Amino acid sequence: MMGYAAIQVLNALSFSALLLLTGLGLSVVLSLMNFVNLAHGSFYLLGSYIAVHWLASGAPWWMAFPVAFLATALAGALLERFPLRAFYARPHLMQVLLTYGLSVIFADLMRWGFGAQILSPELPEMLQGVVFLFDMPFPLYRLFIIGAGFAMALALWLLFDRTMWGAVVRAAVSDRGIVETLGIDTRRLFAAVFMLSAGLGGLSGALGAGMLAAYPGLDEEVLILALITVVVGGLGSFGGTVLSALVVGFALTFSKVWFPEFANLAAFSAMIALLLARPNGLVAPPLRQL
Template identity: 65%
Template sequence: MGFYLIQTLNAVAFSVLLMLCGLGLSLVLSLMNFVNLTHGASYLFGSYVAVVWLGSGAPWWLAVPAAFLAAALAGLLLDRFPFARFYGRNHLAQVLLTYGLSVMFADLMRLGFGAEIRSPALPDLLRGVVFVLGMPFPIYRLVLILAGGVLALVLWYLFDRTIWGAVVRASVADRRMVETLGLDTSRVFAVVMAIAAGLGGLSGALGVGMLSAYPGLDEEILLHALFVVVLGGLGTFRGTVAGAFILGFAMTFARVWLPEFAGFLTLLAIALLLVLRPDGLVAPRLRQV
């Protein structure tokens, strides 16, 4: 009983990490209709920033905000050039641009941070374990679950319950109409891109204590985030959360029960769900007129 409870907590921690990364990707895909394949690079960049920050002796509790700001700044610069010139173009052009940039960023990070696996120097407060039914569970993963839950609620409130979130959605639906009201939609999109990239860096900083940081992790995380967004349903907060937890639990327990076929079983489950629900688990509501 204790073993499966620990594995359930591991699945929840991994699902929360996928949720945060998936939410950043979903923001750009659903709100801006832009395919950004550099999101995995934002995650890995945030991981490296956290590793360097924690190893420098700076206050450990600022590592995650530092990773968020660093990735958000990179996203803001990319929004100015070259993303802004591709927002109105087709998805194939966007894929080619962002995938090429992701390869370039991966090589730059390999050059700057090395090719070895980098693990963070966690503070003593986060190194311990708690015992659940006599079995140890890392405190760090409990903190990850709590932090991820709080951040998800903040994002939900920001984009679904505030005037600014309504402005973002209106800018996507009818950009010219919003501009007639005197609002600069290019700034709105720049802020969304910065927040999305920052979420990638933030999830990387939170996840580095569980997954470490190494070349190639950006591609793995990007693929997982795409699975989360497509599986949950594009454009819905609840769908991204549902997709993250289904993928997180499927991957965790597939590795526990049949580690040799974990990848196959996970992809099979995703394929079956998409066959049954091609629009995603939580399809966005369409208004009929």
């Protein structure tokens, strides 16, 4: 019993780690540029496909992750130039429409390029197999996801909290005007942040491929969960996103344990209840005056 619970907790943690990386990418773009990117799931899936093919190619396995990060960041940079940049100042409706349309295009392009079947990566030997915890087997790779995911989140936290660049980003989140009067080029800042966001999406996709595999439609599933994570966490709050990634990850994992038939129903109802109780998210940003 103890072992079973521990395994489920680890399952939830590995899922949370993926949600965290994906959610952070979405969240930073949303709180900094006030931009809703419904194409974020495409970055995730692209990252997954890159990892699957890289790991099959025989090249050093660990490079799959930086390669996925860089490739999706590059895709993000191109996309940011055209057409997303022109939509930062537009209403959410237009952003939602544009990015959803792009995600439809990318979904079909990826189905075209990578096929419609479910692809699972060939994991490197050192990450294959299981470890035994309280006599229960647990896939080693998921431990790697937890470790890598939370290490990456820590690195991001250091980046945002401890570096000059992070300070500029945080200042721009709370008041863009002030940052502009300091002579900082917000266009370049936004482009860099969007690249980082896309890269994080791709990186979490690369990590997640070993757990969720890669298939058409996964982009939408991940997007929805990442959106929920961001909204439940509260906009513009790093801690809130961490907390809500854990909440969403645990809610989804344990509702599968307790209500296997109606897992999503239970989890979504819990999320709705949470959002109704705390309409501004778990960690609400300070309210602006009227």
